[in-house]
Amino acid sequence: MRIRTLTLTAASGAALLATAQLPASASGRPQPPPLEGSVRAADLLAKVSSCAQISKGKYRTDQGAPAAVPVCGKHGAVFWKADMDIDCDGQRTDSCNEDTDPWFQPDTAFHQSDGKPLRSDTLPYVVVPAVSGTWDYKAAGIQGxxxxxxxxxxxxxxxxxxDTGPKAVIGEASYAAAEALGINPDPATGGTGPGVTYILFxxxxxxxxxxxDAAVSLGERLAKEFLQSN
Known part of the structure; x- marks a missing residue:
């Protein structure tokens, strides 16, 4: 679980920001496809252009940043717009371990069907803020x-x-999620700034x-229903 601070971000400077947003081809990784399924990003974004806030307060994108990100409600979903920090927790792999990730934890809040923690470098997943007085993801119909x-x-x-993260911070996803989107997945220096939208069904x-594969199949169906009902 990454808990990035503004001090760390500032110290890294413009060079780090540029590295974090390099296209995948420039960093040696294959360029990801623009879509998973047939639902277009523009169509989904058009449905979340305004926010009906359901959280009692707002979240920070990093420790020390202002609390400026609300959780918003739509029919059949909740959403937020934030940055993406890299969560490399779970099973130890060559990409995710104590040496590659200063914040590494060998567990995730939710586990595989065999009881093992999730594997961040192969499974695209998103981190939600832990339950607090600001927002309770469970009460909103969101689950592992x-x-x-x-x-x-x-x-x-x-x-x-x-996975779940700090109670006051939002905007985090797995190594595999970042890599699939062409974002630098390095848990120590990767991620990207504002411009990522998370729609949770x-x-x-x-x-x-x-x-x-099951996530893509169900996600495609739910995304189409979301477009029709909002």
Whole structure:
């Protein structure tokens, strides 16, 4: 779980920001496809252009940043617009471990069907803020394995709710989610600034949670229903 501070971000400087937003081809990773399924990013974004706030307060994108991000409600979903920090917790791998991630934790809030923690470098997942007086994701119909449409630029990625984070911070996803969107997935220096939209579909659940194919199939159906009902 990454808890980035403004001090760290500022110290990294413009060079870090440029690295975090390099296109995938420039960093040696294959360029991701612009879509998963047939629902366009522009169509989803048009439905979340305004916010009916359901959280009792707002969240920070990093420790020390102003609290400026509300959780918003729509028919069948909740959403927020934030940055993307990298969560590399869960199973130890070559990409995610104590050496690559200063904030590494060998567990995730939600587990695979075999009981093991999730694997951040292969499973696209999103981190939700832990339950607090600001917002209770459980009361909003969001659960582990719930489907999330993550939008960055013209790309749509279907992910699952896979971990919980700090009570006051929002905007975090797994190594695999960042990589699929062409965002630098390095847990120490990666991520990207504002411009990421997270749409979480209420009362949805992928089974098994570790199946990305199942997330895409269910996500595509729920995204189409979301467009029709909002």
């Amino acid at each position: 394995g719930g489907v999330v449409a993550v939008i960055h630029g013209d790309q749509v990625l279907y992910a699952v709710v896979g 209420r009362n949805s659940k992928v089974s098994p949670i570790e199946s990305h």
